[in-house]
Amino acid sequence: MINIKNFFKLSSSLVLAQILTFVLSPVISRLYSPAEFGAYTTFIVCVSIFGPILSGKYEMAIIQSKVGKAEEENLIKLSLLIGLFLSILVSMTYASIYFNSDVISYVSAVMLLFLLLFSYALSNVFTFVNNNREDYKTIGYATIIRSFSNNVFSVFGGLLWSTHITLVFSQILSSFQGIRFQKRKADINLKFLKKLDFRQLQKVSIKYRHQALGNAPAALLSTTNQSSILLLSGLMFGTETLGLFAIAIKMLSIPNLIISTSIHKIFFKEIQKKIVTSENINFDVMKTFKLVSLSLIPIYFLIAYASVMFIPFFLGMEWARAGKIMLIMTPWFYMKTISDSFSSLYVLLGKQYYELRLQLIFLLGMISIYAFTFIENINSHAFLVIYVVYSSIYLLVHVVLGINLTKNKSNDGLKK
Template identity: 35%
Template sequence: MKNINFRKQLVSNDFLRSFALLASGSVIAQIITILISPIVTRLFTPEQFGLYTIVITAMSLFGPVICLKYDMGIVNAKSEREAFSLILLCGIMIVPLSLLISILYSMTVIRGNYSLLQLWGYIFAIAMLLITYGLNNILLAYNNRHGLYKIMSSVTVIKSLVNNILLVLSGISKLGVIGLLGSQIISSLVGLKRQSKSLLGNIRYGKNIGFIEMKQVFLDYKKLPIFNASSALITTSVYSSINLFIAIAFSAQQLGLYSLSYRVLGIPFTIISANIARVFFNSATKEFNSRSNFSKTFKSTLILLIITVVPIILIIAIFSPWLFSTVFGVEWANAGNYIRLLAPMFAIRLISESLTTSFIVSKKQNIELLFQSMLLLGLLIIYTLSYFLNTSIEVFLVYISLLYLLVHGIMIFKMYKISKMKIN
């Protein structure tokens, strides 16, 4: 009994240590962003942020699925050889998919009185953002496989520092949307070399991998593109469609205000959810392999999320109206009011999305797909009603928050039930 308790304590300590390493980098990165944001919001207008958001939405929408989710298989591949087969498979997908998506998105979504040169500029920007996003996904998955959280953490800090310095310089230079996009692209490229150190050190496992081996992993992990990529695309469509709807139904200025409120509420998401999700996936997989369920990891992670997330979101919601007008400038004051309306949505989403790899661990990805489809359907109904009833943006955001509370609340309960099941 003492040995069992010791092992449980060791697992718990490893989880917290891994999370602390990842979170420390995210915290430093977000502190840099917070310190620089009052300068940036005075160098760029809400309209410029709105136009930038329309372009960057392409990355948010398609970036997570640019490898068709085969990058998720790298984490729990049975061998290094298999992991490198998946890496090569992901690598050959990124460029053609990025180019195709960037052309189609620019032709259909980015509309206006743009010259051919400007349109090709947007196509190039989107393609570069997607390619770097895909490479980053591969490296993050491989480093997560080997528990290299210190490297992952340091890269997060470097990218944030570079991005914010470039934002200030481009703002001073009056580069507008070009400066915003350029800063994002360059910062995305930074850190790839450092993050690829471990992968390059084990490159011998990837030698002489041919078509047959890539075809084998393509088939062995076919559930990832069928269920996880489909679910992730619906998930990103859910969040990205809000940006696009605001741009269509309201204005670029209101989209800029919304994007800033989304960015501020995204701070705890970046620090907590994204990092806990990686560590949870690793720990839950290990528990599942040894016990055929992962209830202990799920319950401890859920409790940690609740006691962390709820107070943070509550504090942000209470002080946001005063904070935005004081720190970011008077023209950004309404973004603080948007935060109060969006707080319930972000709290439940932050908790839920930290745990959604439960569906991968239990091999029940079809259930996640069902939930995300429900959420997308609910959003489409809200979009239709809001558009034809000509509702205000405040009422629209209240509807969105209520929908998220309902669907993600049910999803968390379902994941809890799944975590207790014995699955062979």
């Protein structure tokens, strides 16, 4: 069972961060059109897909490191070096696909994407350092700082220049605000990065290779599958529809982020402790699953009931379609919140390859759905219904299989 005290430490900060986002949403939605928000989402989708794997998932090993400061420093060095390299590679590749109309737009897109991606990699590494030290207050405060900065920069920037570039710059500036706070609280002097012992880096990369070989590919497939709805809806239905999809997802993500992020970070740490002491984890996993799944039912029922009437009033009539989109997406987000809460379960069990196979099966199904949409020229509403049904079933299978794996030789292979 998760530590309730730590859950509230982290979730209270996330609640405040999401309240800030919620309160300023009506202002931001009236400064930026759905098309501008869609163009901004094109940048953010890149971060959503590649951000979690930029460091090869070696940052997750920081929380598993039990041999002292030296190994932690080597893992930080390795994570940041991989993050720097992949941020450059991904930004250049992604920009060549989506921003290749002229040289200036391509170069500008590469620079913006690099800053977005590398800031994500830095934040992710420092978050795991804070998590390893059970400093949940710092993680929570950094979330508030990022949310507050992003919303304030978006509002004041929008008053001067209401384009998608303003939204991208707001995201970048807010990310670095949070990083600066996390770094200071983690008491990490980055001067040690100047002393790179490549033999030691190779040693930790081999020791924790299962992160890069098993967890990272599964995570990439997961983020690709989850973000594909935004990645391809813009291409199939235009930036305005992409903006409407994105704002619906943003509103639904408020309860998702508060609940799943808090549970995930604490769940990982608490279950890891039991694994080290060879305790059976199935009881704790099942109890947490029941608590999360039951508590989410009234939350998402209320969201589904109110979304169609509330969104036009709250965000403006220009965004009215987003309310109907939210209604359709609600079952998907109910299952997504549960799944995200237990997203580290396969890693903890050393069963990343099970997850990888599941993700591959899901991807094949999604490719079929996108091909069917394109060939039959179906509208965005029908596409969304098909996507939500298929994704919800997949997420249910993903969670149930993960929990069932804890029943069979619960501690077999957990120390790999």
